[in-house]
Amino acid sequence: MEKKEFKSKWENYWYYYKYHTLAGMFVLVVLVIIVIACTNRTGEVELTLVDTTALVVETNMKEEIYEGFSKKNNIDKSGLLIKTQADYVDDITAERTGAKSIGGAIESGEIDGIFVYRGIEIKEEYIGDIEKTLPEDLLKELEEYLIGYLCVDENGETYSSETTAGIVVNDAKRFVETYGDVEDYVVLQIPQNCKHLENVVSFIKYLFDIQ
Secondary structure, three states: OHHHHHHHHHHHHHHHHHHHHHHHHHHHHHHHHHHHHHHHOOOOOOEEEEEOOOOOOOHHHHHHHHHHHHHHOOOOHHHEEEEEHHHOEOHHHHHHHOOOEHHHHHHOOOOOEEEEEOOOOOOHHHHOOHHHOOOHHHHHHOHHHEEEEEEEOOOOOEEEEEEEEEEEOOOOHHHHHHHOOOOOOEEEEOOOOOOOHHHHHHHHHHHHOOO
């Protein structure tokens, strides 16, 4: 008797509330999927550095410098990303294939910092003046390491511009500990529209062991 009564009530409920129930179940399934996706996510990229030198991309940088920096600043290592120039293409190839050039990546704010060799700095039109990007107190600490853009005059002679292009990192404590002496200048440039300036500043301080 009870089974028949329950069946009758269920059939009555289902007749009037079928679509409401199905809609509720759909919403519940979507919420569960969202929660699972968020739980499994490895973390947002919190600092994007690019290496054009074929030096910094070595595993030493990732293991010795990034590992320590991630722990000290509580940054998820999976969110600390380094790319090489090979990940981007020159402007001509970009135009032909639709891929993004390194210049385009800088302009869009995708890149927070870029390691270059002295003499092949990424153009001022992309990076701008690093003194307009970094805080004054940090610039004061790094005064002896700041370097201008490499320019060529009408006679073909090279000279350094008054605009600050970047920071020479050769003598940075943790760079030296990782690589030893490097003959050519390695310069870290910071685009003016980088997305994670706070983390860039922390990274520079860590690199130079500035408290």
